[in-house]
Amino acid sequence: MNDFEQELRARLEGLREQGLYRELRPLDSAQSPRIELGGRRLLNFSSNDYLGLANEPALKEAAVRAVERYGAGAGASRLICGSLPPHQELEETLAAFKGAQAALGFPTGYAAALGTICALLEKDDVIIIDKLVHACIVDAARLCGVKLRVFAHNDLNALEDILKWADAKVQSPQSKVHSPKSTVQSPQPKPERSNFTGQRRSRTLVVTESVFSMDGDHAPLRELVELKDKYGAWLMVDEAHATGLYGPNRRGLAEEIGVGERIEVQMGTLGKALGASGGYICGSRTLIDYLINRARTFVFSTAPVPAAAAAATAGTRFVQSPEGARRREALWLRVSTLPSALAPRSSHLPSAIVPIMIGDETRAVEIAAALREQGIFIPAIRYPTVARGSARLRLTLTASHTHADLQELFMSLKALDPGPCALDFGLPGHAPAR
């Protein structure tokens, strides 16, 4: 065994010892509440396909039509010759859906976050993120190399303290601002900045999720908007787990709370409730034109395949249809049947994401395995997806789950309780044995 192999094997062994080893679980079926896994049929409570669109005929047919008309691949990046009709149609549909001036599609939500954050921020800027934001935002914040500050989850006071600090920094920048080379002073007030011409004020970008991916709770978007306005910061909101589910037009939590127009950068994925694949940014026409020029994950990547863009367009239309409204109602109906011990109602808003907190990584994996034995698939989520020692089962409900599916889930959770796993959820009709 050479040195390379030896080194990697030792690292993998380290992961195993900490209960952090991961492996693929190849499905033998399509995405659905019932999946085939390792020759077994399992009831699936792990998918982000909240409205059951991943396998919906309207989306599949749109993808097939796009392949027939425009081929399997896009052939080039969007800026070369890869901007095909399905991409343009998707962006027009998304902008109209979100009530934004413009939209831009990315290969993934991850790429949307990385490209956008790194395009918006420059040297001397500040990025402030919620402690629990998704890895793509953390990675972007690190990659762009600006000052990174993290505020405690949903803690507005902590955020305001950082905004005050960032504001003071803007008032009295320690770093000398380079004056223009020219000695001739322009009589005109200098236009605010361009990174190519020198002087500009430093900017602060606050980034949060609207519905948090591993906790299912909601960000206080109204207060966040007030705060960023008070300090002249910009706000970017990742609606990955909210698009299609909240608001009168199902645009997301920003619409539900009525602050959509006050958020500079709205981000989301096309791969969760919208049933397809890809990421998007919505906002002003200027923002989108800027990203077309400066977002490196957009500029330097082959355009998404026509089938993905067409399926996402169909998914976006579906979500806006009366059937889309019915699916959302079906989802919230399922969510409402969860016992409050399992899904504490900490907010007036429902959530399809229900974390069952375990703590220890190895134990979480054992409990997930015990549930699989009973035909229930709920994944154990561990570090580095969540903090060390806060491993959990991440239960997600979808509109496609039936009442009977939930009964089966409750029976299986009960069967674990008060067994070796000792989970006590106060499930319906169940008096915990003590």
Ligand SMILES: *Cc1c(COP(=O)(O)O)cnc(C)c1O
């Ligand atoms: C899934 C997810 C993303 C990434 O989107 P992809 O399209 O899967 O790359 C970004 N942010 C959050 C909060 C997510 O849950």
